[in-house]
Every structure is written in C-alpha cells, then in structure tokens.
Amino acid sequence: MKFAVLVFPGSNCDIDCYKAVENVLGESVDYVWHTATDLTPYDCIIVPGGFSYGDYLRCGAISRFAPVMNEVAKAAEEGKFVLGICNGFQILTEAGLLPGALRRNMSMKFACRDTVLKVENNATPFTRDYEAGEEIVIPIAHGEGNYYCDEATLEELRSNNQIAFRYKSNPNGSVDDIAGVTNKQGNVLGMMPHPERAVNEILGTTDGKKMFTSIINAWREQHDAANVR
Known part of the structure; x- marks a missing residue:
C-alpha cells in the first residue's frame, strides 16, 4: 500500500503523519507537495494538520485551491482513502x-x-479496528475546531451514520459533540483530534494506532477481493 502525505506551505504535522505510517505500518509513504498534479500511485492520501498558507482568509480556504486538491477529489471519487x-x-x-x-x-x-473520544461508527476503513462505542484518548491542538452544520445536514449525518467520533467532553463547542465525520461513501474522513500523535507510549497514548491499522486492513481486504475476481 502506498501513502501520500500532502505538504502545504505552513503544514506542521506532515512529519508526524509520515512517521506514524512508517513506524506503525512499515508501508511506503511519500511527502507530496501542494503543486502536485498526479496522485494515481497512492492508495491513501493524508491531509495533515498545521496552518496551511498561514490560515489566511479562513483555515483551509486557500489550500482548497491548490493544484493537488483536484487530484484529492479524483482520488476520493475513485474510492481511495x-x-x-x-x-x-x-x-x-x-x-x-x-x-x-x-x-x-x-x-x-x-x-x-x-481528549476522550467515543467511536460512533466502527464500520469505516478508518475505524474498523476499534469497537463500537470504544472510548479512546487522542490529543487535540486547534483554535478553529468548532464543527458546525445546519440541522438538515446534521440529520443527514446521523441517518447515514457519517459521524465517526464524538467528544466525551466537548472542548470547542462542536455541534452534537462531533469530532470527526465521513463522506456518504465512507472513504473520506475528517477529524480534528490527532491520531498520528497517539501511536507511541512515549506520547502518552497509543489509541491512534488502530486508525492506521484499520486503513491497511481495509485496503488489504479490498485488494484481496479484487485479486480473487
């Protein structure tokens, strides 16, 4: 399996993500600059934390126009993680x-x-190695982590089981205590807490490890099924 860790001007968690893949999974991983226009070699794309483009205008508002994001959208549409x-x-x-x-x-x-998170949906490629309802300790580090959506979208998230994680004690005011959500297909996950900072005892918690093992196990299952066909 091949991982890409995107790097924008101002990214500061790219190394953490790279090391988590390298040390936990031992899989192939590359840094990919924000100007890249081809992500076809990769099976999983990680968009790391930091302050891309200095958080000017709004967090992520400039980065979403980077050339690589067109490729991220294509990868998501193809079902890549x-x-x-x-x-x-x-x-x-x-x-x-x-x-x-x-x-x-x-x-x-x-x-x-x-922070303590509750695993709300363990049927995604990112959470399959967790138990449903499992409580895990994952660190946060953000100033704009207050997740918001309108009531109709919230009902849709609930009915489609797109809420992956909730905070046990809400640290930022997020609606419905949401800490992470997926797209409808379940192959795209966004979360404010940092699982890549929770993969080694020296960091105080290893509860993030299962995020990475979930991804590799989900990919292997898909890969094996494709080979059988």
Whole structure:
C-alpha cells in the first residue's frame, strides 16, 4: 500500500503523519507537495494538520485551491482513502469533500490537550479496528475546531451514520459533540483530534494506532477481493 502525505506551505504535522505510517505500518509513504498534479500511485492520501498558507482568509480556504486538491477529489471519487486531520479536516470541508465547516472554538482560545473520544461508527476503513462505542484518548491542538452544520445536514449525518467520533467532553463547542465525520461513501474522513500523535507510549497514548491499522486492513481486504475476481 502506498501513502501520500500532502505538504502545504505552513503544514506542521506532515512529519508526524509520515512517521506514524512508517513506524506503525512499515508501508511506503511519500511527502507530496501542494503543486502536485498526479496522485494515481497512492492508495491513501493524508491531509495533515498545521496552518496551511498561514490560515489566511479562513483555515483551509486557500489550500482548497491548490493544484493537488483536484487530484484529492479524483482520488476520493475513485474510492481511495482520504484522511484529513485538524487543518486537513478544515481543508476537506472547504473543498466540499466533507459536509459542514469549522469555526472558532467557543472559548475563543487555542485548545491543546488530550481528549476522550467515543467511536460512533466502527464500520469505516478508518475505524474498523476499534469497537463500537470504544472510548479512546487522542490529543487535540486547534483554535478553529468548532464543527458546525445546519440541522438538515446534521440529520443527514446521523441517518447515514457519517459521524465517526464524538467528544466525551466537548472542548470547542462542536455541534452534537462531533469530532470527526465521513463522506456518504465512507472513504473520506475528517477529524480534528490527532491520531498520528497517539501511536507511541512515549506520547502518552497509543489509541491512534488502530486508525492506521484499520486503513491497511481495509485496503488489504479490498485488494484481496479484487485479486480473487
């Protein structure tokens, strides 16, 4: 399996994501610059956290126009896995690949601490190694992580089982305590907490490991099924 970790001017979690793939999975992973126009070699695209383009205008508002985002949209349409973390989640919502938007934290302060998440949907390629309802410790680090959508969209998220994670104790004011959502097809996930910072005991928690093992196991299952056909 081949992973791409996108890099925008201002990305600062790209190395964390790269190392998580390399150390947890031992799979092939490349940094891919925001000007790239071909993602066909990759099976999973990770859009990392940080402050892409300095968060000017709005978090992710400029990045969504980067050339590579056209390729991310194509990859998502083809059913490849796309994972947006923190600023990556913001970029995916700005690009229309996920519903909703991220606003300033209700406290108007930057939040940086461990949070407890509840796994709401463990039937996605990103969560299959978790138990339904499992509580996991994953750190956050954001100033604009307050997930918002209108009531109609929220009902759609609930009915389609697109809410992947909820906060046990809401740190930012997100509607319905939402910490992460998928697209309808389930192959695109955006989340504000950082699973790549929760893969080693020295970091205080290893609860993010199952995110990465879920992805590789889901891909292997698809790959094996395709080979059988």
